[in-house]
Amino acid sequence: MLRYLGKRFLLILPTIFVPLILVFLLLRLSPGDPAGMMLGDQATVEQIAALRNQLGLDQPIWVQFLLWLKGIVTLNLGDSIFFREPVMQIIPRYAGVTIMLTLVALLLAVAIGVTMGLLSAMNRNKPIDRGVVTTAVLGISLPEFWFALLLIFIFAVTLRWFPVAGYNPPSAGVVAFASTIFLPALALGVRQSALMTRMMRSSMLDVLNEPYITTARAQGLPESKVIGQYAMRTAAMPVVTVAGLSAGYMLGGAVAIEIIFALPGLGRMLVEAVGRRDYPLVEGGVLTISLVLAVLNLAIDLIYAILDPRIRYQ
Amino acid sequence: MTAHPTPLPADRAAPVSQARTVLEVENLSLSLRNADGLLPIVTDVSFSIRQGEAVALVGESGCGKSITASAIMGIAPENAVIDGTITLNGKVISGLSAHERRRLCGRHMGFIFQEPMTALHPTLSIGRQMTDTLRHNLGLGHAEATNRAAELLDRVGIPRARDILKGYVHELSGGMRQRVMIALAISCGPSLIIADEPTTALDVTIQAQVLDLLEDMRRELNLAMLFITHDLEVVGDFCEKAVVMYAGDVVERGRSADIVGAPTHPYARGLIDAVPAHDDGRTRLTPILGTVPPVGQWPEGCRFAPRCLRADSKCQTRPALERHGQTDARCWHPLEGN
Amino acid sequence: MSTPTVLSVTGLSKSFRTVKAVRDVSFTIPKGKTFGLVGESGSGKSTTARLVLRLVEPSSGTIRFRGRDLAGLSVRDLRAERRHMQMIFQDPFGSLNPRMSVRDTLVEPQLVHGIGTPAEQLRTAERLLGEVSMPRAALDRYPHEFSGGQRQRIAIARALATNPEMIVADEPVSALDVSVQAQVLNLMRDLQDRHGTTMLFISHDLRVVQFMCDEIGVMYLGEIVEQGPRDRIYGAPAHPYTQALLASAPGKGSGQRARLKGEIPSAHAVPSGCAFRTRCPHAFERCTTDKPAMREIGGGQKAACHLLDGAVAA
Numbered sequence: 033m034l035r036y037l038g039k040r041f042l043l044i045l046p047t048i049f050v051p052l053i054l055v056f057l058l059l060r061l062s063p064g065d066p067a068g069m070m071l072g073d074q075a076t077v078e079q080i081a082a083l084r085n086q087l088g089l090d091q092p093i094w095v096q097f098l099l100w101l102k103g104i105v106t107l108n109l110g111d112s113i114f115f116r117e118p119v120m121q122i123i124p125r126y127a128g129v130t131i132m133l134t135l136v137a138l139l140l141a142v143a144i145g146v147t148m149g150l151l152s153a154m155n156r157n158k159p160i161d162r163g164v165v166t167t168a169v170l171g172i173s174l175p176e177f178w179f180a181l182l183l184i185f186i187f188a189v190t191l192r193w194f195p196v197a198g199y200n201p202p203s204a205g206v207v208a209f210a211s212t213i214f215l216p217a218l219a220l221g222v223r224q225s226a227l228m229t230r231m232m233r234s235s236m237l238d239v240l241n242e243p244y245i246t247t248a249r250a251q252g253l254p255e256s257k258v259i260g261q262y263a264m265r266t267a268a269m270p271v272v273t274v275a276g277l278s279a280g281y282m283l284g285g286a287v288a289i290e291i292i293f294a295l296p297g298l299g300r301m302l303v304e305a306v307g308r309r310d311y312p313l314v315e316g317g318v319l320t321i322s323l324v325l326a327v328l329n330l331a332i333d334l335i336y337a338i339l340d341p342r343i344r345y346q
Numbered sequence: 347m348t349a350h351p352t353p354l355p356a357d358r359a360a361p362v363s364q365a366r367t368v369l370e371v372e373n374l375s376l377s378l379r380n381a382d383g384l385l386p387i388v389t390d391v392s393f394s395i396r397q398g399e400a401v402a403l404v405g406e407s408g409c410g411k412s413i414t415a416s417a418i419m420g421i422a423p424e425n426a427v428i429d430g431t432i433t434l435n436g437k438v439i440s441g442l443s444a445h446e447r448r449r450l451c452g453r454h455m456g457f458i459f460q461e462p463m464t465a466l467h468p469t470l471s472i473g474r475q476m477t478d479t480l481r482h483n484l485g486l487g488h489a490e491a492t493n494r495a496a497e498l499l500d501r502v503g504i505p506r507a508r509d510i511l512k513g514y515v516h517e518l519s520g521g522m523r524q525r526v527m528i529a530l531a532i533s534c535g536p537s538l539i540i541a542d543e544p545t546t547a548l549d550v551t552i553q554a555q556v557l558d559l560l561e562d563m564r565r566e567l568n569l570a571m572l573f574i575t576h577d578l579e580v581v582g583d584f585c586e587k588a589v590v591m592y593a594g595d596v597v598e599r600g601r602s603a604d605i606v607g608a609p610t611h612p613y614a615r616g617l618i619d620a621v622p623a624h625d626d627g628r629t630r631l632t633p634i635l636g637t638v639p640p641v642g643q644w645p646e647g648c649r650f651a652p653r654c655l656r657a658d659s660k661c662q663t664r665p666a667l668e669r670h671g672q673t674d675a676r677c678w679h680p681l682e683g684n
Numbered sequence: 685m686s687t688p689t690v691l692s693v694t695g696l697s698k699s700f701r702t703v704k705a706v707r708d709v710s711f712t713i714p715k716g717k718t719f720g721l722v723g724e725s726g727s728g729k730s731t732t733a734r735l736v737l738r739l740v741e742p743s744s745g746t747i748r749f750r751g752r753d754l755a756g757l758s759v760r761d762l763r764a765e766r767r768h769m770q771m772i773f774q775d776p777f778g779s780l781n782p783r784m785s786v787r788d789t790l791v792e793p794q795l796v797h798g799i800g801t802p803a804e805q806l807r808t809a810e811r812l813l814g815e816v817s818m819p820r821a822a823l824d825r826y827p828h829e830f831s832g833g834q835r836q837r838i839a840i841a842r843a844l845a846t847n848p849e850m851i852v853a854d855e856p857v858s859a860l861d862v863s864v865q866a867q868v869l870n871l872m873r874d875l876q877d878r879h880g881t882t883m884l885f886i887s888h889d890l891r892v893v894q895f896m897c898d899e900i901g902v903m904y905l906g907e908i909v910e911q912g913p914r915d916r917i918y919g920a921p922a923h924p925y926t927q928a929l930l931a932s933a934p935g936k937g938s939g940q941r942a943r944l945k946g947e948i949p950s951a952h953a954v955p956s957g958c959a960f961r962t963r964c965p966h967a968f969e970r971c972t973t974d975k976p977a978m979r980e981i982g983g984g985q986k987a988a989c990h991l992l993d994g995a996v997a998a
């Protein structure tokens with residue numbers, strides 16, 4: 033088991049590095065000059081050159097790359113060009129929000145997906161099954177941002193159950209936190225929950241036909257145990273896979289949701305930083321997101337290994 | 347041999363003919379309800395099994411033998427409509443819902459599957475699967491159940507039982523897996539074991555070991571056994587009585603020695619002639635012409651008539667199951683002995 | 685007058701990394717005869733069948749087919765040789781292309797080997813169907829419309845389409861019901877008599893092998909442990925494994941069963957000396973240290989067992 037996890041852990045490195053190198057190159061090779069943008073239209077050529085020198089932007093690319101690599105290894109990602117603050121201090125302010133949002137959205141998606149999928153599979157071809165399947169198709173076709181606006185309109189503006197925008201961190205209390213995270217998480221997760229519903233349904237239908245389920249019933253075990261433990265254990269595997277993919281999708285989709293709900297998250301910060309050509313901050317943001325994704329996938333791998341002992345020995 | 351973990355039934359030494367009847371099936375019919383109405387799958391099946399006795403349900407694919415067993419256990423498909431009487435240990439269970447019948451499984455009926463690789467849960471440990479059933483059916487605590495499971499594995503000839511309990515199905519060979527299935531089936535002390543082609547998927551030498559084991563368990567625990575198979579030679583070796591099925595009907599019933607040695611129904615005769623036997627020096631086998639009619643396309647009257655060389659106009663009405671010589675046969679023109 | 689040898693296999697071996705699937709297998713098949721390979725799981729009989737057809741590359745050994753060394757053939761020559769060796773598989777459901785009509789299935793081998801004009805190919809297809817007792821109307825149908833036994837007949841017809849010298853049949857009737865099995869076995873005997881086809885017949889079912897084969901090789905863990913004419917093998921088996929196989933077969937009555945203990949060892953770890961010693965009721969010290977050589981017993985029968993020392997017939 034440890035060897036398996038160890039191997040998986042080593043895979044984190046390429047997962048993080050490839051996007052990082054791509055971002056490094058893309059930023060440097062795209063048009064636009066951060067120094068010029070920061071100083072504005074009135075800046076003189078000398079001022080721009082001085083700032084560029086100060087920021088190390090006049091060095092050849094491969095020198096910049098080596099300096100940047102050195103920075104990664106020493107965990108010094110440099111200072112944000114715009115904020116004039118170390119990147120390592122800026123990121124945590126925003127990262128927490130995005131991680132929270134993604135986690136809650138994932139949890140909601142899994143909870144809804146598994147429940148609906150199970151209900152559907154157990155009542156195959158009955159009205160409730162058809163209802164769930166139809167709803168799932170609608171859910172998959174739904175753009176998250178549109179759904180977000182709809183949610184705001186119904187629940188925040190009309191019913192006033194939730195605030196329209198803003199963010200309360202968990203430290204502000206469970207209720208306060210929940211009130212600001214629920215709608216965004218729902219908006220972000222709804223599409224993924226529809227996917228998971230469909231996956232759970234088909235997976236469960238397959239599993240229910242397997243001989244080991246018949247054996248479990250033939251042992252006289254209660255149906256709740258047969259479904260809840262024997263069937264779920266194998267049926268859950270594909271859902272876990274989808275959850276891993278969903279997490280990645282949601283991390284990316286968080287941007288739109290953060291903007292709509294005015295959440296101070298990484299996605300929003302990243303979009304603005306790209307616009308400003310704030311290289312260090314962009315790189316820091318991408319690194320963080322890659323890291324979060326890699327850790328999440330490691331967790332998924334761990335869940336696999338717990339659910340299926342055959343995987344541990346590979 | 348360790349002390350028996352399961353309570354022994356009454357008198358083990360009593361000859362089978364005086365033993366009590368464990369399972370009695372009378373006029374069992376099963377149909378599947380679909381959009382067009384009722385589709386008969388099995389019609390008018392009757393047989394009984396006494397304590398310590400093994401009865402074979404023999405037939406080729408599609409004859410209805412497996413679904414008959416699933417009806418007894420309460421695991422038939424949801425749209426199955428069951429008629430007739432099933433009595434287990436003196437209590438009529440056919441009146442119960444399938445769900446209630448299923449609850450008798452484990453404690454009163456044990457089941458052994460054909461493909462042990464797929465019949466045991468792939469990702470739960472062997473120990474977990476065994477203790478789950480012991481704890482649910484016998485109310486044992488975890489430690490007690492684990493000990494009992496280890497004893498059972500030991501008894502079915504699995505070495506290093508404690509290690510195997512922590513292991514998983516895919517780590518075991520076919521013969522070992524089948525032994526685990528047997529241990530699981532007998533674990534809660536049932537009086538009836540239903541084995542559905544338990545050795546078909548195994549190698550010949552392993553098959554022999556497993557059959558030996560089943561026979562030992564049967565004698566030791568005085569079990570009644572319903573043995574489903576398509577292999578007549580296994581029937582002859584292992585079972586006292588046989589019930590031959592064809593297209594949902596019982597076509598012949600009696601002592602297996604009589605059926606295998608001198609069958610009266612032409613189908614049973616055909617099955618025996620179709621198998622290459624060891625020493626008869628034939629250059630050609632005697633097959634049964636034609637194929638089994640699919641469900642829903644059974645002919646009126648005797649279902650075997652289209653393939654039977656002895657059929658005539660009388661066979662257009664369905665014969666009743668009647669005594670002919672040593673066995674019961676459903677035929678207007680039964681064979682006379684050998 | 686001796687009949688020509690169609691297939692001559694010498695020292696055939698195949699290893700897949702650590703697994704020694706086939707070890708030093710040798711046998712010959714004269715024209716028009718059927719050679720049976722019997723064995724349980726892990727015996728290597730199916731792998732041997734594939735090696736003979738060069739569907740799998742041997743690790744060592746020679747295969748002489750129709751007098752030519754198959755290993756030495758170029759790709760093009762081998763392809764031409766394939767016309768004379770055809771295969772019938774176990775699974776009647778998997779071995780026919782579900783998208784090809786019966787006509788296409790029967791014409792394709794002729795097309796591949798450039799046999800006949802389209803009109804002739806069609807006539808051959810019709811003739812083949814007649815030979816396997818299938819109606820002409822079957823030409824336009826697809827595999828899923830037929831039962832297992834009928835599909836196997838189509839597979840046999842396909843194998844005959846190029847008028848091969850040799851047919852390799854790998855468990856051709858194992859998946860069929862008893863009554864259908866009898867029909868197909870009779871058919872194979874009839875066709876063999878009519879065409880003089882040589883056959884390599886693989887099966888785990890001793891009864892079927894006894895019916896079909898003239899000479900038999902008994903395989904255990906990758907090697908042939910006993911070989912000889914059918915009546916001698918079944919009447920007076922010399923190797924303890926053959927004896928146990930025959931005694932284990934059902935139909936002998938309970939009293940006569942002499943049980944082999946233990947499981948078949950894994951092909952990853954073949955026991956030293958005689959591979960059968962871990963389960964042999966007569967094993968002694970020499971069996972662990974020395975690998976027994978194949979000894980002639982007389983009448984064309986030979987077996988590899990130390991017990992036969994000093995019991996060799998003149």
